[in-house]
Amino acid sequence: MKRDIDVDSAQKLILENVCQLPAERCHIMQAFGRILAESVLAERDLPPESKSAVDGFALGDESAQMNCRFHLTGFVRAGEYPGTAVHSGEAMGVVTGGCLPSGTRSVIMHEKTAVEANSITVLEEVKPYQNIKQAGEDYHQGEVLLPPGTFLHSGHIALLAAFGHSDILVYRRPKVAILSLGKNIMKCSQKLEPGQIWDSNSPMLAALLHQAGCELTSIDLESRKDSQELPVYLDAAACSADSVILTGGTYAGSQSEARQLLDSVQARMIYWGTDSQPGSHNGFALIGSVPVFALSGNPAACAVGFTLFVLPAVRHMQGINPDPKKVRARCTNSFNKGANSRRYIRGRARCSDQGWTVTVLPGQKPSMIRSLISCNALIEVAPGSPPLEAGASVNIILLEEAD
Amino acid sequence: MKRDIDVDSAQKLILENVCQLPAERCHIMQAFGRILAESVLAERDLPPESKSAVDGFALGDESAQMNCRFHLTGFVRAGEYPGTAVHSGEAMGVVTGGCLPSGTRSVIMHEKTAVEANSITVLEEVKPYQNIKQAGEDYHQGEVLLPPGTFLHSGHIALLAAFGHSDILVYRRPKVAILSLGKNIMKCSQKLEPGQIWDSNSPMLAALLHQAGCELTSIDLESRKDSQELPVYLDAAACSADSVILTGGTYAGSQSEARQLLDSVQARMIYWGTDSQPGSHNGFALIGSVPVFALSGNPAACAVGFTLFVLPAVRHMQGINPDPKKVRARCTNSFNKGANSRRYIRGRARCSDQGWTVTVLPGQKPSMIRSLISCNALIEVAPGSPPLEAGASVNIILLEEAD
Numbered sequence: 001m002k003r004d005i006d007v008d009s010a011q012k013l014i015l016e017n018v019c020q021l022p023a024e025r026c027h028i029m030q031a032f033g034r035i036l037a038e039s040v041l042a043e044r045d046l047p048p049e050s051k052s053a054v055d056g057f058a059l060g061d062e063s064a065q066m067n068c069r070f071h072l073t074g075f076v077r078a079g080e081y082p083g084t085a086v087h088s089g090e091a092m093g094v095v096t097g098g099c100l101p102s103g104t105r106s107v108i109m110h111e112k113t114a115v116e117a118n119s120i121t122v123l124e125e126v127k128p129y130q131n132i133k134q135a136g137e138d139y140h141q142g143e144v145l146l147p148p149g150t151f152l153h154s155g156h157i158a159l160l161a162a163f164g165h166s167d168i169l170v171y172r173r174p175k176v177a178i179l180s181l182g183k184n185i186m187k188c189s190q191k192l193e194p195g196q197i198w199d200s201n202s203p204m205l206a207a208l209l210h211q212a213g214c215e216l217t218s219i220d221l222e223s224r225k226d227s228q229e230l231p232v233y234l235d236a237a238a239c240s241a242d243s244v245i246l247t248g249g250t251y252a253g254s255q256s257e258a259r260q261l262l263d264s265v266q267a268r269m270i271y272w273g274t275d276s277q278p279g280s281h282n283g284f285a286l287i288g289s290v291p292v293f294a295l296s297g298n299p300a301a302c303a304v305g306f307t308l309f310v311l312p313a314v315r316h317m318q319g320i321n322p323d324p325k326k327v328r329a330r331c332t333n334s335f336n337k338g339a340n341s342r343r344y345i346r347g348r349a350r351c352s353d354q355g356w357t358v359t360v361l362p363g364q365k366p367s368m369i370r371s372l373i374s375c376n377a378l379i380e381v382a383p384g385s386p387p388l389e390a391g392a393s394v395n396i397i398l399l400e401e402a403d
Numbered sequence: 404m405k406r407d408i409d410v411d412s413a414q415k416l417i418l419e420n421v422c423q424l425p426a427e428r429c430h431i432m433q434a435f436g437r438i439l440a441e442s443v444l445a446e447r448d449l450p451p452e453s454k455s456a457v458d459g460f461a462l463g464d465e466s467a468q469m470n471c472r473f474h475l476t477g478f479v480r481a482g483e484y485p486g487t488a489v490h491s492g493e494a495m496g497v498v499t500g501g502c503l504p505s506g507t508r509s510v511i512m513h514e515k516t517a518v519e520a521n522s523i524t525v526l527e528e529v530k531p532y533q534n535i536k537q538a539g540e541d542y543h544q545g546e547v548l549l550p551p552g553t554f555l556h557s558g559h560i561a562l563l564a565a566f567g568h569s570d571i572l573v574y575r576r577p578k579v580a581i582l583s584l585g586k587n588i589m590k591c592s593q594k595l596e597p598g599q600i601w602d603s604n605s606p607m608l609a610a611l612l613h614q615a616g617c618e619l620t621s622i623d624l625e626s627r628k629d630s631q632e633l634p635v636y637l638d639a640a641a642c643s644a645d646s647v648i649l650t651g652g653t654y655a656g657s658q659s660e661a662r663q664l665l666d667s668v669q670a671r672m673i674y675w676g677t678d679s680q681p682g683s684h685n686g687f688a689l690i691g692s693v694p695v696f697a698l699s700g701n702p703a704a705c706a707v708g709f710t711l712f713v714l715p716a717v718r719h720m721q722g723i724n725p726d727p728k729k730v731r732a733r734c735t736n737s738f739n740k741g742a743n744s745r746r747y748i749r750g751r752a753r754c755s756d757q758g759w760t761v762t763v764l765p766g767q768k769p770s771m772i773r774s775l776i777s778c779n780a781l782i783e784v785a786p787g788s789p790p791l792e793a794g795a796s797v798n799i800i801l802l803e804e805a806d
Binding site for chain 1: 701
């Protein structure tokens with residue numbers, strides 16, 4: 001077991017011990033937010049055949065002078081497929097988005113014609129292939145439509161559907177169990193005795209996991225407050241989940257509740273402690289091959305620990321690049337503490353006229369929740385750095401939509 | 404019924420005809436992404452009582468010189484509530500995050516003491532209230548924690564849980580039905596005959612609705628391809644859903660499939676046609692009080708129509724500000740078409756050193772899907788504008804996370 005390692009080494013050890021999950025099929029109507037597990041090729045052109053871009057007439061000639069007359073041989077209505085071709089000197093009525101008869105060389109808008117019983121006269125010069133949506137103008141047969149690892153949003157889903165994919169191969173969502181330690185930590189539906197506090201980390205982690213595309217396995221906090229039941233619970237969680245998060249009980253090193261619990265189930269400790277603030281008291285272990293994260297019980301430290309250690313793991317499990325989005329930003333205010341180890345300051349990032357800016361949020365103690373309310377970025381401060389001055393250029397990790 | 408109105412007027416008419424949905428209770432573990440329907444006050448201080456910030460000793464004195472000795476009267480272990488007070492000249496062992504005995508005036512770290520059987524000696528000067536997390540230092544009793552309309556993310560959920568809220572009052576998710584018109588539009592699980600195409604709009608709209616916090620009511624495309632069954636289907640959809648989206652069949656004005664269908668169920672048309680591109684052929688109607696949107700069948704026009712007309716409505720239903728996030732951006736490339744009516748160009752927005760930039764994406768025909776793949780912004784071009792030049796300053800609507 002390694003001790004008090006730096007964050008980069010911890011992340012490396014985690015990724016070495018986490019596997020991509022198997023793929024599964026997902027219906028296209030439920031595919032939003034899933035991660036594509038295969039490369040998808042265009043099996044044909046899109047659109048597959050040429051179509052009219054306007055309501056008007058398909059002409060059998062590439063071009064025609066003004067006042068030229070065409071014999072009207074029929075109409076192709078919306079949704080119809082033309083059985084007959086159009087030849088030189090002939091016209092056939094067509095609708096916007098509708099199929100064109102074979103032999104079509106150009107299409108003229110209805111408004112640019114004079115229509116009689118069996119003929120039309122064009123009132124504007126006709127140019128080759130005008131008003132035709134060409135087959136393959138959007139995508140060509142054989143193109144790679146989407147690579148594996150694509151986070152499927154509405155545009156991707158439209159594209160897959162347009163090529164007839166109704167069941168999509170996606171990575172399975174990681175199933176994660178949460179176990180909040182500490183005898184004085186009560187479910188927020190319970191009444192408190194003096195000295196007890198409500199568990200805010202389990203609901204917070206549930207939200208973070210949901211946002212990261214994970215599913216929560218059921219937890220039952222009341223039924224296992226007896227610490228003798230905790231190893232049974234943890235073993236069961238490791239059997240049914242792809243990963244387990246412990247929160248709380250990480251202080252006091254090997255005497256901590258989290259360490260003792262992990263030892264009691266013969267978990268293999270990979271590391272304990274990282275050289276970072278907040279949340280230096282954290283660890284990573286394996287129960288069999290199931291990764292278990294022990295995060296600080298302090299809310300802000302727990303949230304930072306999730307971002308640094310759990311998020312890369314569950315992203316990797318789903319076939320996505322585990323690295324967060326990092327940018328340089330200008331700090332708009334100061335922070336009066338230096339950093340002994342690498343410090344993660346909660347901030348609010350915005351795009352300004354000079355690029356990214358970030359504002360240090362109030363309430364930076366690890367035990368406080370306040371900074372998490374507006375937090376959309378972590379300011380990463382190197383060990384040995386002096387207090388942060390307004391105007392300083394800093395590295396930030398972007399957590400979500402930043403304005 | 405109004406005809407060919409501008410987008411702002413259309414949005415105003417829509418919001419006048421859409422109601423906020425009733426609130427419902429949601430468990431805190433499922434609250435991510437829900438919209439808070441009430442103002443939540445701090446019913447007590449957070450933390451409710453003072454706590455130790457370190458493992459060490461609670462002292463009955465505000466200050467002490469180095470080498471000063473304290474009588475050790477006991478220990479408060481993790482999760483314990485101290486029954487006895489600490490007095491001047493006395494010390495009591497405490498743990499990080501643990502409760503402090505009444506009378507505590509300061510806390511000294513374990514490492515800064517020499518511990519004997521019944522006493523400790525401080526090895527560093529003690530300052531008033533050092534290492535104490537004060538009651539209320541995060542939130543004070545009576546503070547407004549969160550206002551109604553808050554989109555609940557992990558930080559908000561931690562805060563609500565920390566105050567013991569296990570069931571949260573949130574707005575009900577809008578239930579929306581989708582009906583894709585057009586006889587040649589087939590479900591993407593079906594085999595195609597010549598001239599038929601797969602329905603990409605229903606899956607795309609399902610994704611957009613999911614992203615906007617809506618629930619989809621079930622649709623069955625196969626069972627109602629006979630146009631005589633469409634009015635029955637639409638009536639049923641309007642009975643079970645909070646809103647209905649029709650897509651396709653909007654061309655040809657009053658002769659269009661969408662208009663005829665709406666007329667057949669005695670829908671009250673509010674407007675038909677907007678002075679905008681793409682997707683000028685669109686409309687808004689009421690079946691009873693249920694809002695029905697008729698969007699273009701062209702994929703890009705359908706997506707733009709969703710953003711302009713459906714999104715404000717379903718946001719308003721959920722108690723959120725319906726207005727999208729608009730910023731000024733510098734266009735990095737050109738677009739060779741001017742705008743007769745207000746034009747919405749699909750773009751990719753990024754935060755650069757000079758602020759927001761936006762790049763016009765390839766594939767801007769309304770019938771194409773390509774521009775939607777990377778689209779995270781709509782460039783809003785005023786009627787009568789010339790073609791867009793690289794470097795121009797433009798208004799953009801931000802659709803999602805922009806980099």
